[in-house]
Amino acid sequence: MKIERADCERMDAEDPLAHARARFLIPPSVVYLDGNSLGALPAATPARLGQLVEKEWGTDLIRSWNAHDWIALPQRIGARIAPLIGADSDEVIAADSTSINFFKLAAAAMRLNAPRRTIVSERGNFPTDLYVLQGLRDMLGGAIELRVVAPEEILGALDDTVALLALTHIHYKTGTIHDMQVLTQAAHAVGAFTLWDLSHSAGAVELFLDRHEADLAIGCGYKYLNGGPGAPGFLYAARRHQPLLRQPLSGWMGHAAPFDFGDDYRPADGMARTLCGTPAVLAMAALAEGVATFDQIAMSDVRRKSKALGDLMLALLEARCPEAGFEVACPRDAGKRGSQIALRHPKGYEIVQALISRGVIGDFRAPDILRFGVAPLYTRYIDIWSAVEQLAGVIADEDWRRERFRERTAVT
Numbered sequence: 001m002k003i004e005r006a007d008c009e010r011m012d013a014e015d016p017l018a019h020a021r022a023r024f025l026i027p028p029s030v031v032y033l034d035g036n037s038l039g040a041l042p043a044a045t046p047a048r049l050g051q052l053v054e055k056e057w058g059t060d061l062i063r064s065w066n067a068h069d070w071i072a073l074p075q076r077i078g079a080r081i082a083p084l085i086g087a088d089s090d091e092v093i094a095a096d097s098t099s100i101n102f103f104k105l106a107a108a109a110m111r112l113n114a115p116r117r118t119i120v121s122e123r124g125n126f127p128t129d130l131y132v133l134q135g136l137r138d139m140l141g142g143a144i145e146l147r148v149v150a151p152e153e154i155l156g157a158l159d160d161t162v163a164l165l166a167l168t169h170i171h172y173k174t175g176t177i178h179d180m181q182v183l184t185q186a187a188h189a190v191g192a193f194t195l196w197d198l199s200h201s202a203g204a205v206e207l208f209l210d211r212h213e214a215d216l217a218i219g220c221g222y223k224y225l226n227g228g229p230g231a232p233g234f235l236y237a238a239r240r241h242q243p244l245l246r247q248p249l250s251g252w253m254g255h256a257a258p259f260d261f262g263d264d265y266r267p268a269d270g271m272a273r274t275l276c277g278t279p280a281v282l283a284m285a286a287l288a289e290g291v292a293t294f295d296q297i298a299m300s301d302v303r304r305k306s307k308a309l310g311d312l313m314l315a316l317l318e319a320r321c322p323e324a325g326f327e328v329a330c331p332r333d334a335g336k337r338g339s340q341i342a343l344r345h346p347k348g349y350e351i352v353q354a355l356i357s358r359g360v361i362g363d364f365r366a367p368d369i370l371r372f373g374v375a376p377l378y379t380r381y382i383d384i385w386s387a388v389e390q391l392a393g394v395i396a397d398e399d400w401r402r403e404r405f406r407e408r409t410a411v412t
């Protein structure tokens with residue numbers, strides 16, 4: 001059946017999440033399909049940051065650590081993220097960057113599961129995860145074996161030497177979802193723990209960390225959680241692991257009594273022991289507003305809409321640019337696909353640049369992937385329609401051949 005523009009308008013009219021778009025400030029001339037890289041600006045964030053700077057910092061000064069409870073921001077925000085990922089409020093804490101949190105929990109896992117020394121991960125995983133594991137191995141004088149295998153070899157790579165299975169739940173390029181339940185069970189069957197990178201999952205798909213008996217996880221605050229550029233990330237540790245969890249960045253904020261100023265480290269109870277230093281209060285406040293955009297929103301609705309937006313985009317691409325030479329790089333089955341559409345094209349970079357100049361913002365991942373993230377809180381069906389219209393225009397007019405779309409910028 002042919003999909004018309006009016007069909008997309010009707011889908012928006014019937015969308016139970018349509019009201020959530022007003023929680024964001026999105027330029028009217030832009031079709032924003034890059035919420036998987038940088039979530040849009042929540043409408044409440046500018047005023048909140050203004051108030052924080054002028055009143056809490058400017059007027060109340062250092063008293064704000066107590067008066068405005070700045071000190072508990074990591075726990076408070078963690079508790080708000082918890083229901084989005086299927087965890088209890090005392091199993092999640094916000095802090096530091098995703099990369100740093102990954103280091104802390106990978107190191108902690110090796111200690112939890114000593115004397116095992118093997119970490120299994122996936123070839124083509126997000127680079128920071130692999131680089132951090134390599135750094136951890138080198139720091140320990142090579143005492144860790146990294147077994148980095150193709151996705152279809154993961155199950156076969158698990159044996160009783162494996163301490164940790166460290167995977168990104170949804171692949172950053174292809175949007176392919178790993179089966180958290182199956183892989184966690186397989187890891188547990190050989191006595192290994194799991195560490196999930198939820199950067200492309202939190203706020204995008206339904207997650208059941210507790211129910212699936214995940215051990216450890218980390219995730220990103222500035223993608224689907226809308227926390228702002230470089231926002232702090234979060235950490236999860238199943239309650240059963242918390243008492244024995246020890247991480248190497250044992251800074252004072254993870255101490256049981258930081259303001260006793262003792263000489264010897266003693267980890268705090270619970271997730272606080274995963275903290276290192278003083279929270280970045282400005283960034284934390286922005287993250288809190290980002291997470292608050294999910295207030296009263298059911299992740300099951302988010303997921304339903306995410307699948308529908310992706311299916312719509314694939315159907316429109318097939319109908320409107322069948323000859324453009326795109327190869328679908330994401331799963332066609334919405335159940336196996338995260339909240340993004342990924343296409344392969346040898347001129348991917350140039351096409352994305354040409355699209356951006358037409359107001360449709362997606363992004364490019366080398367060597368040849370075009371990514372279009374759908375963020376169900378603010379992406380409309382009509383946006384998908386417009387994006388494919390413009391994409392068809394770029395192809396038909398051969399816009400992408402223009403010299404200026406060939407220049408590579410520092411950030412793609």
Ligand SMILES: *Cc1c(COP(=O)(O)O)cnc(C)c1O
Nearest residue numbers: 097098099126168172197199220
């Ligand atoms: C975005 C992303 C990160 C980001 O890490 P930073 O420390 O915030 O730069 C990590 N892992 C994955 C899988 C990501 O997609």
